[in-house]
Amino acid sequence: MPSEKPYLIRSVRLPAAVEKRIETDFTALPPPDAPLDTAAMLALAEQQKAFAMLVTHHCPLKGADVAAIPDCVKLVATVSVGLDHLDVPALLARGIKVCNTPDVLTDCNADLTMMLILAACRRAAEYYTLMKDGWGRTLEMDEMLGIRVTGKTLGIVGMGRIGQALARRARGFEMKVLYHNRRKLDPAQEEGATYFENLEEMLPHCNILSLHMPATAGAPPLMTARMFGLMPRGSVLVNAARGALVDETALLDALRSGHLFNAGLDVYQNEPNPNPSLLALPKIFMTPHTGSATVETRTAMGMLCLDNVAALAAGKPLVTPVTA
Template sequence: MSDTKPRILRSVRLLNAAEKRIETDFIAPPPPTTPLDTAAILKLAHEFQPVAILVTHHSPLKGADVAALPESVKLIATVSVGLDHLDVPALLARGIAVSNTPDVLTDCNADLAMMLIIAACRRAAEYYTLMKKGWGHTLGMDEMLGHRVTGKTLGIIGVGRIGQAVARRARGFEMNVLYHNRRRLDPTHEQGATYYESLEDMLPKCNILSLHLPAAPSGGPIITARTLALLPRGSVLVNAARGALVDETALIDALRSGHLFSAGLDVYQNEPNPDPRILALPNVFMTPHAGSATVETRTAMCMLALDNVTALVAGKPLPTPVTA
C-alpha cells in the first residue's frame, strides 16, 4: 500500500470496530448520521474523489448512477450479500470492481430462518399479542394450538450457503428435509436431504416451506397462487430471502382462507412499508429484514468490506469479488 491512506466513502455509519479502523487506516468524511441516498453519495463522491465507496441498499447504483460515478472510484464494496441494488454488469464494464460480504452472515440468517419457522408454527405473534393485552383468561385444551416443529417435513427452495445452514439446523429438530435447487448438491453435502428436480413434485410433501434463493432479475415470484395451492392445507411458509419471491396477494388469500396455517416473514415486496393487509393478519410472524442484524455479523460484514478496499489498493486479489 502506498504511504497515502486510501480515500473512501461509506453510505451509512458502520459498526464501532469498523469506524475505528477507518479512522486509523483510511481518509474519509465523518460517518453520516442517517443513510445517504444515491444522489447524496454521488455528490459526495465528486467532491471527495474516493477510490472506493461502501454502500448498502439505501444507495442503489444503477444505469445512469453508474455512469455518474467519478473516475477516481475503482471499487464499490456493498456491505451485504445481495446485489439487487447494484448494476453489476454496468459497474464492471466501467472497470469498477465490485465486492460483497458472503459467508460471514450465513449462520445468523439461518438462525433467523429457524426462529421464523418455530414462531410461525407455534403462533408466537398471537401469543405475544395476547400477553401484551394482559392475557386475562386461561386457555382451554383446544384453544390457540400451534403445530409441533419436531419431526415435520421441511422443504427448502435454494440450497446455497444459507439454505444448507438451515437444513443443518432442521436436523436438530429431527425434520425430514427436502430441497429444490437449480442443480443437485454433491451427495456429500446433502446429509440425508432429498432432492427434487421438480418444484411441483416437492411442494405437496412439505409441512413447512422455506425460501433461500435470490430474486430473479427479470422473473416473477416463485410463490404464486398456483404453487401455494400445491402445498398441503395447513402448511407454513417462511421467507427470509427476498420479498420479490412471493406474490403477496396470493399469500394473503392463502392465509385468510386457512390453506396456509401461518407464515414467518423477514422480507417484503415494499420495504420498509409492507402491505397493510399483511400487517393486519394475526397468523403472520414478522421481522424487519433483520437476518444479519447481530453485533457479531454486522461487524464482520463491515470488516470484510474494508478488507476488499485494502486488497484493491495493495494490488492484491479481492477477498470476495463479484464477477458477474
C-alpha cells in the same frame, strides 16, 4: 496499507469496531447520521475524490447512476451478499471493481430462519400480543393451538450456504428435509436432504417451506396461487430471502382461507413499508429484513468490505470479488 490512506465513503453508519478501523486505517468523513441515497453518495464521491464506495441497498447503483460515478472511484463494496441494488455488468464495464460479503452471513440468516419457522408454527406473534395486552384469562385447551415443528417435513428452495445451514439446524428438530435447487448437490453438501428437480413435485410433501434463493429483477414471483395450492393444507411458508419471490396477494388469500396455517416473513415486496394487509393478519410472524442483524455478523461484513478496499489499494486481488 500504503502510506497514503485510501479515501472511502459509506452510505450508512457501520458497527463500532468497523468505524474504529475506518478511523485508523482509512481517510473518511464521519459516518452519516442517516442512510445516504444514491444522489448524495455520488455527490460525496465527486467532492471527496473517493477511492471506494461502501454501499447497501439504500444506495442502488444502476443505469444512469453507474455512468455518473466519478472516475476516481475504483471499487464499489456492498455490505451485503445480495447484489439486487447494483448493475454489476455496467460497473465492471466501466472498470469499477465490485465486491460483496459472502459466507459471513450464513449462520445468522439460518438462525433467523429457524426462529421464523418456530415462531410461525407456534403462533408467537399472537402469544406476544396477548401477553403485552396483560393476558388476564386462562386459555382453553383447544384455544390458540400451534403446530409442532419436531418431526415435520421441511422443504428448502435454494440449497446454497444458508439452505445447507438451515438443513443442519432442522436435523436437531428431527425434521425430514427436502430441497429444490438448480442442480443436485454432492452428497457431502446435501446435509441428508432429498433432492427434487421439480419444485411442483416437492411442494405437496412440505409441511414447512423455506425460501433461500435470489430474485431476478423483473421475473414473476416464484410462489403464486397455483404453487400455494400444491402445498398441504395447514402448511407454513417462511421467506428470509427476497420479497419478490412471493405473490403477496396469493399469500394473503392462502392464509385467509386457512390453506396455509401461517407464515414467517423477514422480507417483503415493498420495503420498508410492507403491505398493510399482511400487517393486519394476527398470526403472521414478521421481522424487518434483519437476517444479518447481529453484532458479530454486521461487524464481520463491514470488516470484509474494508479488507477488500485495503487489498485493492495495495495492488492486491480482492478478497471477495464479484465478477459477473
